[in-house]
Amino acid sequence: MALHWGICSAGKISHDFVCGLSTLDPTLHSVMAVAARSAERSQTFAELHQIPKSYASYEELASDDSIDIVYIGSINTEHLPLCKLFLNHNKNVVCEKPMALNVKQLTEIQSLAKEKNLFCMEAVWSRFFPVYQKIRDIIASKEIGEAQIVQATFCLPLITKERVAMKALGGGAMYDIGLYTAQFAMMVFGDEAPTSVSVSGHLTSEGVDAGANITLLYPNNKMATLVYSGVCGMSNEAEVGCTEGKIKIYNPFWCPTGMEVTKTTTGRTDQFQFPVPNSKVKPFYDNSTGLRYEAEAVRQAINDGKKEHPLMSHEASKNLATIVETVRNSLGYVIEGDRASP
Ligand SMILES: NC(=O)c1ccc[n+]([C@@H]2O[C@H](COP(=O)([O-])OP(=O)(O)OC[C@H]3O[C@@H](n4cnc5c(N)ncnc54)[C@H](OP(=O)(O)O)[C@@H]3O)[C@@H](O)[C@H]2O)c1
Known part of the structure; x- marks a missing residue:
């Protein structure tokens, strides 16, 4: 089954994550929408990556029913509120590392994911290479x-x-x-x-x-x-x-x-x-199209009904x-x- 991604924030790692997704089978991974704190940033990102919808607030992304899972690529201090926002809107979540600033915040996120019965993973992409x-x-x-x-x-x-x-x-x-x-x-x-x-x-x-x-x-x-x-x-x-x-x-x-x-x-x-493929749009960081391994592993885990990834x-x-x-x-x-x- 295909995964319908929403992208939260339009910064460097979100850009790279979408570059990684672009190297996967488009019938299995589609990016439905991106949200940034400003309409301009969000629209520019959507145009560059040919994403159909762009939002000027994260709340609009959370309310989009076409999305199965949100990738959070915002800065560290935003991870806790954003994970809570998307989980509370019944979205599965993959959040950039560190998922939270400390163990207390992490426990809050993981408990909410368990309560909502949603997939939730810290994006430690290395492990999927x-x-x-x-x-x-x-x-x-x-x-x-x-x-x-x-x-x-x-x-x-x-x-x-x-x-x-x-x-x-x-x-x-x-x-x-x-x-x-x-x-x-x-x-x-x-x-x-x-x-x-x-x-x-x-x-x-x-x-x-x-x-x-x-x-x-x-x-x-x-x-x-x-x-x-x-x-x-x-x-x-x-x-x-x-x-x-x-x-x-x-x-x-x-x-x-x-x-x-x-x-x-x-x-x-x-x-x-094990070389990584090239994407049409160039990523910011080293070997970033390798984010594809993490994205595909998450898709398979969700299809298997898992709420956590064993890796x-x-x-x-x-x-x-x-x-x-x-x-x-x-x-x-x-x-x-x-x-x-x-
Ligand atoms: N997996 C990896 O290899 C890898 C590599 C680099 C970074 N990371 C992780 O990815 C995250 C983002 O890193 P990045 O290099 O992509 O950073 P970045 O491009 O500087 O910023 C990412 C996004 O964070 C939001 N943001 C920036 N400043 C903010 C502020 N003062 N208040 C609230 N939001 C702000 C913006 O969202 P909007 O677009 O919505 O305005 C921005 O696009 C970090 O958690 C980092 O640890 C992972």
Whole structure:
């Protein structure tokens, strides 16, 4: 069955999501409408992507009966009110990461989705890439033994971007990029909550996190060492050390097209490539047509009657939000509703 998408906000990632959808079978994914805070932005977006309806308010999109599911691509502080708006209008929801600013907000969204019996997922798109599927298969098959150590680095000089710089806009590098290192470690270790989270890092003069080193510990001597920063660039790869080999994901590890697997016993390294297709309209961000994998996975889950996606379940989002909140709070970035808030 086809999915009829509504697009909430006309910014960069919404643009890229529609580019990704444009690479899928149009009889299975159709974009019915877009909404932005201004009629002009919404109309320009609709014309560029040939979307039939454009709205000048999110409420109009919520009231459109032709829509099955809304993709929310607004800034972080708007995710809670927008998820509630669309769920309350009986729309399924896929919301950009971080779905909420803290665990309290996330629980509010997930509880409402459960009460309304609607599909609801945090858009951690990385997990739907073929490279990530290959990694899950290798780990499950134990062909290079047991996964023991994860190392991931995500550093880009983006802390001066307004929505990342400002606390009032839900800024900070952990929400924007650090979160991807944590979700990767979580996936390798079966999405369980770590037994401990240690953090050292820096706040900016605006009071948001500039970057940090994070160590996650898991049972049976497993651990992850993660580095993220919004002040400079690094090679942005990820590695998994296993008892009989290792896996490397090439840059950009959060939306990858290439990886390699080394077997210790043979010394042999195999490379794998999974290129993303091009779209007619050019996306803003790296490999963004790869948003297609997430969109198609959501369609299949909804067709199967699921209300959560097993690759990014409510529990996984909650464990991720717990890590993100712990990291922020350890560095002194506290917001209302955090466990560390007064
Ligand atoms: N999956 C990924 O790879 C990826 C990549 C980048 C970002 N993201 C996530 O996507 C979200 C948006 O990022 P982006 O780069 O697309 O941002 P963006 O283009 O700067 O803004 C997105 C939209 O947010 C709304 N907005 C902007 N400033 C606002 C304000 N002060 N108050 C209320 N709404 C405001 C606008 O909606 P209108 O159009 O309605 O005016 C804007 O179009 C973030 O949550 C980010 O974490 C994900």
